[in-house]
Amino acid sequence: MLYPELFKQLESVRWNMDKDIPWDKFDAAKLTDEQAQTVKMNAITEWSALPATEMFLRDNRGDSDFSAFMSVWFFEEQKHSLVLMEYLRRFRPELLPTEAELHEVRFEFDPAPPLETLMLHFCGEIRLNHWYRRAAEWHSEPVIKAIYETLARDEARHGGAYLRYMKRAMQKFGDEAQAAFAKVGVLMASARRTAQALHPTNLHVNASLFPRDTIQSRLPDPAWLEEWLDKQIQFDAVWENKVVERILHNMSLLMERSFSSVQELNRYRKEITQRLQAAAAAGGAGANPLPA
Template identity: 75%
Template sequence: MLYPELFKSMEAVRWNMATDIPWDDFDGSKLSDEQAYTIKMNAITEWAALPATEMFLRDNQDDSDFSAFMSVWFFEEQKHSLVLIEYLRRFRPELVPTEEELHKVRFEFDPAPALETLMLHFCGEIRLNHWYRRAAEWHTEPVIKAIYQTIAHDEARHAGAYLRYMKRALAQRGDLIGQQARMAFSKIGVLMASAHRTPQALHPTNLHVNKNMFPDDTVQSKLPSPGWLETWLDQQIHFDKDWEGKVSSRILHNLSLLLDSSFKTVQDLNRYRKSLTRETSPAV
């Protein structure tokens, strides 16, 4: 089981909201209304770890190890929402999300292949790490800069944990499951490493997850300002092609190691994916 080791390693570096955040360094002159509002939107978005956890537990009922790890992931992700809410409570109380605003992002996600979802969230954690690092650079107020740096480190650790479960899927579940895992990881990898080609940000909170609610079936569509994410990325934190390239490079680097291949570009990964498809297709 991976859960006991992951619990121990994450417990060792867990930060304390009361003592590890430099609350006394707050400088109100360095926080604009525009910046404060984006904190509210991120606080609500992070609250969506709740329905994501419900999805993971439902779709991984045959995997108690991974389901147990969800207790760690869920705690730390909800803590991200909580620390952003606490920041607003202290310094911009008029922007604290209401319970209704938070609850709105809790809706049911359609079932999906567990290995594809695992890969999707692995890529999502990598992207969040880079988004929050860029947000920390964009903000000018010291406390929120420290908060974004702190949660960015958490997201990187979460990506590492998901990677451990991806490695386990390749190594411990037999040839058939291993082949399915390679297919799932390469398929989602091509999608998530190609964000520069898509009109919207590729992250689990911005993807459609409930056919019956379409098109209002993304986490972002449930926010008070549904279009805020693109504005935040493009016009505020300026998450440009160079930063998106860093995300793509990290995904390709990790998949190269995971799949024992060399993926310098998305095209390389897509060729690998197509070769797997040919291997599994019945001869005509």
Template identity: 70%
Template sequence: MLYPQLFTELEKARWNMADDIAWQDFDAALLTDEQALTVKMNAVTEWSALPATEMFLRDNRHDSDFSAFMSVWFYEEQKHALVLMEYLRRFRPDLLPTEEELHAVRFEFDPAPPLETLMLHFCGEVRLTQWYRRASEWHTEPVIKQIYKTISGDEARHGGAYLKYMKQAIERSGDEARQAFAKIGFLMASSGRSGKPMHPTNLHVNKALYPRDTVQSRLPDPDWLERWLDTQIEFGKEQEMRVIGGILRNLSSLFGQTFETPSDLNRYRKQLAAP
């Protein structure tokens, strides 16, 4: 089982919202209305860990080890929503999300293959690590800069935990797991082809609710994400290459291969699928 080890590792790295965030350093002159509104949108987005956890538990009934790990992941992800809301409660209470706005992102996800979902969320953690790192650089107010840097570190550790479950899956399922990981890895590393940021929160997950079946589509401002990335934190080609590079490096290590481009990964995927 991986859960006991991961619990211990993440417990050692855990931060305390009351003591480890320098709330006293807040400088109102360094927070714009535009910046504060993006904090609200990220708080609501982080709240979607709730339906994601419900999905994971439903689709992984066969795996008590991974399901137990969800107790740690869910706690830490909901704390991300909470610390962003606490920032707004203290300094911009007019922008604090309502319970209705939070509940809007809790909806049922269609069942999906567990291995593909695992890989999807691994890639999501790699991307969020870079998004939040960039957000910390964009902000000028010191407390929110620290908060984004802190939760970026959490997302990186979550990605590492998912990677251990991916390694375990390969040991148990062999090429079935490799095919699932290569398929989703290629999709998530091909953001240039899709023309949009590839992350679990902006993918369609419930056919019956289409087109309002992405987390982003249910936010108070459904169009905020691309604006945040393109014109606010300016998550450009250099930052995107860090995401793609992170996915390819980790899959290279996991598969014992060398993937320098998404095309390399796609060729490997086709080899796995060949008779």
């Protein structure tokens, strides 16, 4: 089991909200109304770890190890929402999210293949790590800078934990896991070709609620994410390339094969898919081909 070891690792570096956040360094002159509004939106977005955890537990009912790890992930992600709300409570109480605003992002996600969902959230942690690092640079107020730097480190650690479970899945499921990871990796490393930010909170997850079936679509300001990325923290091509490079680097380590571009990863995805299809056609045991 991975859970006991991951629990110890994450417990050893867990930060304390009272002692490790420099609340006494707050400088009101360095926080604009515009910046404070983005803190509110991120606080609500982080609250969506609640429905995501419910999804993980439902779709991984047969995996008690991973489900137990969700206790750690869920705690730390909800803590992210809480520290952002504590910032607002102390310094901009009029912007503190209401319980109704928080509850609005709690809705049921449609069932999805667990391996693809695992890879999706692994990439989401990488992306969020980079978003928060950029947000820390954009802010000039010392306390919120420190908070975003702290959250960025957490997201990186969460990505590392997901990677451990991905390695385990490859040992258990072989080509099926590789195909799922490569498929989602191609999608999540292709953000430059899409009109929307590729992150789990910005993807449609409940067909019956469409178009209000993304986390972002249920925020008080559904358009805030694109504004935050494009015009405020200016998450430009240089930063997007850093995300793509990290995804490709980790895919190279995971698959033990070098991928220097999304195109190379996509070619590998096609190879694995064809291999699965050939095995299925030949009556190969355990083959479960994914769509090409």
